[in-house]
Amino acid sequence: xxxxxxxxxxxxxxxxxxxxxxxxxxxxxxxxxxxxxxxxxxxxxxxxxxxxxxxxxxxxxxxxxxxxxxxxxxxxxxxxxxxxxxxxxxxxxxxxxxxxxxxxxxxxxxxxxxxxxxxxxxxxxxxxxxxxxxxxxxxxxxxxxxxxxxxxxxxxxxxxxxxxxxxxxxxxxxxxxxxxxxxxxxxxxxxxxxxxxxxxxxxxxxxxxxxxxxxxxxxxxxxxxxxxxxxxxxxxxxxxxxxxxxxxxxxxxxxxxxxxxxxxxxxxxxxxxxxxxxxxxxxxxxxxxxxxxxxxxxxxxxxxxxxxxxxxxxxx
Amino acid sequence: xxxxxxxxxxxxxxxxxxxxxxxxxxxxxxxxxxxxxxxxxxxxxxxxxxxxxxxxxxxxxxxxxxxxxxxxxxxxxxxxxxxxxxxxxxxxxxxxxxxxxxxxxxxxxxxxxxxxxxxxxxxxxxxxxxxxxxxxxxxxxxxxxxxxxxxxxxxxxxxxxxxxxxxxxxxxxxxxxxxxxxxxxxxxxxxxxxxxxxxxxxxxxxxxxxxxxxxxxxxxxxxxxxxxxxxxxxxxxxxxxxxxxxxxxxxxxxxxxxxxxxxxxxxxxxxxxxxxxxxxxxxxxxxxxxxxxxxxxxxxxxxxxxxxxxxxxxxxxxxxxxxxxxxxxxxxxxxxxxxxxxxxxxxxxxxxxxxxxxxxxxxxxxxxxxxxxxxxxxxxxxxxxxxxxxxxxxxxxxxxxxxxxxxxxxxxxxx
Amino acid sequence: xxxxxxxxxxxxxxxxxxxxxxxxxxxxxxxxxxxxxxxxxxxxxxxxxxxxxxxxxxxxxxxxxxxxxxxxxxxxxxxxxxxxxxxxxxxxxxxxxxxxxxxxxxxxxxxxxxxxxxxxxxxxxxxxxxxxxxxxxxxxxxxxxxxxxxxxxxxxxxxxxxxxxxxxxxxxxxxxxxxxxxxxxxxxxxxxxxxxxxxxxxxxxxxxxxxxxxxxxxxxxxxxxxxxxxxxxxxxxxxxxxxxxxxxxx
Numbered sequence: 001x002x003x004x005x006x007x008x009x010x011x012x013x014x015x016x017x018x019x020x021x022x023x024x025x026x027x028x029x030x031x032x033x034x035x036x037x038x039x040x041x042x043x044x045x046x047x048x049x050x051x052x053x054x055x056x057x058x059x060x061x062x063x064x065x066x067x068x069x070x071x072x073x074x075x076x077x078x079x080x081x082x083x084x085x086x087x088x089x090x091x092x093x094x095x096x097x098x099x100x101x102x103x104x105x106x107x108x109x110x111x112x113x114x115x116x117x118x119x120x121x122x123x124x125x126x127x128x129x130x131x132x133x134x135x136x137x138x139x140x141x142x143x144x145x146x147x148x149x150x151x152x153x154x155x156x157x158x159x160x161x162x163x164x165x166x167x168x169x170x171x172x173x174x175x176x177x178x179x180x181x182x183x184x185x186x187x188x189x190x191x192x193x194x195x196x197x198x199x200x201x202x203x204x205x206x207x208x209x210x211x212x213x214x215x216x217x218x219x220x221x222x223x224x225x226x227x228x229x230x231x232x233x234x235x236x237x238x239x240x241x242x243x244x245x246x247x248x249x250x251x252x253x254x255x256x257x258x259x260x261x262x263x264x265x266x267x268x269x270x271x272x273x274x275x276x277x278x279x280x281x282x283x284x285x286x287x288x289x290x291x292x293x294x295x296x297x298x299x300x301x302x303x304x305x306x307x308x309x310x311x312x313x314x315x316x
Numbered sequence: 317x318x319x320x321x322x323x324x325x326x327x328x329x330x331x332x333x334x335x336x337x338x339x340x341x342x343x344x345x346x347x348x349x350x351x352x353x354x355x356x357x358x359x360x361x362x363x364x365x366x367x368x369x370x371x372x373x374x375x376x377x378x379x380x381x382x383x384x385x386x387x388x389x390x391x392x393x394x395x396x397x398x399x400x401x402x403x404x405x406x407x408x409x410x411x412x413x414x415x416x417x418x419x420x421x422x423x424x425x426x427x428x429x430x431x432x433x434x435x436x437x438x439x440x441x442x443x444x445x446x447x448x449x450x451x452x453x454x455x456x457x458x459x460x461x462x463x464x465x466x467x468x469x470x471x472x473x474x475x476x477x478x479x480x481x482x483x484x485x486x487x488x489x490x491x492x493x494x495x496x497x498x499x500x501x502x503x504x505x506x507x508x509x510x511x512x513x514x515x516x517x518x519x520x521x522x523x524x525x526x527x528x529x530x531x532x533x534x535x536x537x538x539x540x541x542x543x544x545x546x547x548x549x550x551x552x553x554x555x556x557x558x559x560x561x562x563x564x565x566x567x568x569x570x571x572x573x574x575x576x577x578x579x580x581x582x583x584x585x586x587x588x589x590x591x592x593x594x595x596x597x598x599x600x601x602x603x604x605x606x607x608x609x610x611x612x613x614x615x616x617x618x619x620x621x622x623x624x625x626x627x628x629x630x631x632x633x634x635x636x637x638x639x640x641x642x643x644x645x646x647x648x649x650x651x652x653x654x655x656x657x658x659x660x661x662x663x664x665x666x667x668x669x670x671x672x673x674x675x676x677x678x679x680x681x682x683x684x685x686x687x688x689x690x691x692x693x694x695x696x697x698x699x700x701x702x703x704x705x706x707x708x709x710x711x712x713x714x715x716x717x718x719x720x721x722x723x724x725x726x727x728x729x730x731x
Numbered sequence: 732x733x734x735x736x737x738x739x740x741x742x743x744x745x746x747x748x749x750x751x752x753x754x755x756x757x758x759x760x761x762x763x764x765x766x767x768x769x770x771x772x773x774x775x776x777x778x779x780x781x782x783x784x785x786x787x788x789x790x791x792x793x794x795x796x797x798x799x800x801x802x803x804x805x806x807x808x809x810x811x812x813x814x815x816x817x818x819x820x821x822x823x824x825x826x827x828x829x830x831x832x833x834x835x836x837x838x839x840x841x842x843x844x845x846x847x848x849x850x851x852x853x854x855x856x857x858x859x860x861x862x863x864x865x866x867x868x869x870x871x872x873x874x875x876x877x878x879x880x881x882x883x884x885x886x887x888x889x890x891x892x893x894x895x896x897x898x899x900x901x902x903x904x905x906x907x908x909x910x911x912x913x914x915x916x917x918x919x920x921x922x923x924x925x926x927x928x929x930x931x932x933x934x935x936x937x938x939x940x941x942x943x944x945x946x947x948x949x950x951x952x953x954x955x956x957x958x959x960x961x962x963x964x965x966x967x968x969x970x971x972x973x974x975x976x977x978x979x980x981x
Contacts (some may be wrong), residue, residue, distance in 0.1 A: 524836030
């Protein structure tokens with residue numbers, strides 16, 4: 001029992017931190033520009049694919065260094081030349097644009113790399129068990145994933161709160177006009193934030209690719225969950241996104257690992273239904289079955305009772 | 317009175333087109349495509365009640381379409397086994413009622429706000445329902461979906477609906493009725509206030525209307541008509557799966573409405589027609605049609621934010637001022653090269669896709685290993701781009717001239 | 732007879748108190764102006780009355796019925812209507828439709844989805860009449876967003892009075908207008924508020940003294956004076972608030 005719990009916690013941590021890497025970029029972009037970037041997970045996918053291609057020549061570490069840079073540059077270009085154009089047409093147009101972009105990137109990925117799953121593998125150097133607990137191994141690669149996520153966040157935190165550019169960014173998030181009047185190049189800042197945000201998504205892709213498999217549908221799988229996180233955490237709140245990411249990562253992990261279900265609940269209540277009962281699907285529901293949709297259930301509940309999310313600040 | 321006559325003419329023409337089309341194009345393929353268009357038109361129009369008229373961006377509209385469709389298929393099964401026995405002409409109505417019920421339930425908590433919150437709730441609900449449909453296998457049939465046979469019902473004036481064309485006329489009838497009622501809705505207080513709430517929810521409140529209630533009504537109406545579309549789907553395909561409830565279908569209807577043009581009633585009709593044609597015809601010629609669709613979508617959002625209907629309506633001023641003729645030549649001079657550029661770019665993409673393999677492209681055979689192919693395609697692309705650049709200024713000035721308001725000075729003089 | 736009563740109304744945003752203990756009685760049929768330096772809280776007061784903001788404490792009653800925490804649409808239905816400082820119309824709808832929407836609730840159409848507006852002769856006639864009254868009859872079919880500024884302000888006024896409300900609140904109705912435009916606007920305001928109660932926020936003193944029966948002066952969220960225009964003119968505190976101590980001593 002305890003081993004299941006520990007490993008579920010560790011796996012939940014890995015997932016949660018990964019989700020936060022995506023959610024933080026999305027939150028930054030939303031805070032700054034009011035745009036919920038539907039294509040954010042697509043940049044995550046591009047990160048994995050670029051890293052895969054680069055890794056064929058320069059190994060995993062080459063991919064880790066260069067892929068995020070390429071993705072970030074692409075993101076900056078998208079902001080500068082495409083998103084800015086659409087911005088004039090209003091928020092709906094922006095959302096629809098990023099939605100279309102996500103669609104386009106998915107098709108483009110299939111065009112350039114093919115529809116099959118890519119054999120993007122974690123580096124051999126990390127292919128050993130970090131520790132063994134109760135007979136189960138925890139791979140060093142996952143430890144690496146946790147490590148690098150935490151390192152990036154600490155770096156990001158320092159950048160935002162301690163450095164000059166970070167303070168300017170924080171100011172530009174809430175008062176772009178004031179910051180512009182102070183002489184700062186706000187459009188450049190926007191472009192930079194978008195680039196960094198997408199680069200973060202790219203890093204997530206680089207390290208998640210080997211574990212979560214690299215295939216054209218990978219953006220769709222994570223994309224909606226990242227939105228759920230950002231909305232639950234509260235649009236515009238990094239802390240909220242952090243809490244929500246870990247919450248969802250852990251909840252899903254526990255749900256999948258347990259084998260509790262409706263039968264147990266019914267037992268508790270002393271009820272029983274025959275196999276022919278029309279709602280038999282409901283009575284035989286198990287926790288692992290609903291694990292994939294738990295984020296959405298949580299989303300709907302939060303939006304009904306607390307539309308601004310857990311720690312929400314900015315309302316559209 | 318004259319206005320009424322013109323308006324009636326439009327509807328008569330619409331009905332006439334619906335009735336005559338399969339007589340002109342009467343191949344099996346054509347009828348299939350027309351049936352698909354019918355379903356798409358009703359679905360897209362219902363979506364626009366939310367987005368174009370109500371300002372509510374939904375990423376989960378397929379829920380009402382799908383639920384309506386599933387219920388409709390089950391109703392067909394019930395007819396087959398004579399649990400209930402009635403003509404299948406009422407099936408779309410059943411779909412509509414289920415769509416309405418679902419919308420009433422979901423709308424009760426999701427219409428408090430528009431904007432991002434609404435979009436996110438719709439996304440969440442969409443995913444929930446789609447996922448639930450794979451769990452509740454008894455109603456949704458799991459991965460295999462549910463199927464039925466539409467030929468068991470009582471004959472309708474002797475028609476037993478064995479043939480696709482008979483289904484087409486039934487669908488055409490429903491499309492006409494649905495379009496009419498959706499249009500009439502826009503002419504009612506509820507419909508107009510939906511526009512007002514879209515434009516300025518705060519102001520709408522200050523003239524006595526609860527923005528939330530207005531949205532709720534639009535939401536329910538839109539769910540009803542989406543359900544009708546689902547019912548038509550069930551009749552046409554006699555089969556429905558989880559795919560028809562999920563985010564892909566929701567995305568598709570968004571695309572249709574947007575490409576057609578949100579701000580105009582006929583926009584979604586235009587979008588539905590274009591998308592159905594691309595889906596059925598283009599997919600026969602190339603595997604990459606989804607890529608082209610994606611490119612077209614992004615380009616539309618960037619350059620034609622009002623969609624194709626919007627593009628046509630942009631010429632209203634020029635039409636009224638009888639200056640359309642002055643635009644014909646410039647459009648040809650820029651338009652034709654632009655189309656050639658597009659075609660050559662498609663050729664390049666196809667060449668890359670085929671990786672050395674030979675393939676037929678329009679009148680030529682191309683291959684990415686052939687120098688001749690590259691030379692031809694690049695030359696054509698280059699020349700046409702150059703032609704576009706040369707002719708663009710002329711189009712610009714012709715456009716300005718055609719749109720210059722003749723009575724602009726008169727207007728400024730007034731107090 | 733007072734139709735609108737504010738009693739010890741306070742409004743705080745976080746720590747900052749914007750409206751401090753405001754009490755005010757608006758008499759039926761009067762033309763009441765609210766003046767005060769920028770940032771005094773005049774618009775906030777309007778927002779409190781019309782239901783956009785909730786009161787932090789105190790009460791507002793209309794015809795002796797508390798409207799303190801009602802929603803804007805409930806308050807509008809009771810017979811209070813308002814215009815906005817920043818033009819607040821329905822830009823994508825035509826001028827005609829803007830006015831017609833303003834009439835809908837009052838003409839008892841509610842949320843009907845079975846009445847075809849094209850056929851509602853009485854409603855359409857009333858819309859045309861109102862359009863003529865505000866001088867926009869010739870612009871009926873133009874999208875409201877394309878009107879010139881002064882015309883948009885006229886439309887704003889038109890929407891406000893379309894509801895047939897008995898208490899009309901106008902927030903800086905002539906802001907940004909030229910002198911002649913403002914003159915026309917004031918004439919229009921007088922005409923359409925005939926027999927109704929008018930509360931107006933305004934900066935232009937000429938207009939205020941011309942139109943108002945009584946004036947309330949709001950400074951830093953407090954009403955420092957509420958009296959006839961003559962009395963306000965010679966009120967030392969008011970002079971001080973506007974011009975500083977020097978003027979008061981003079």
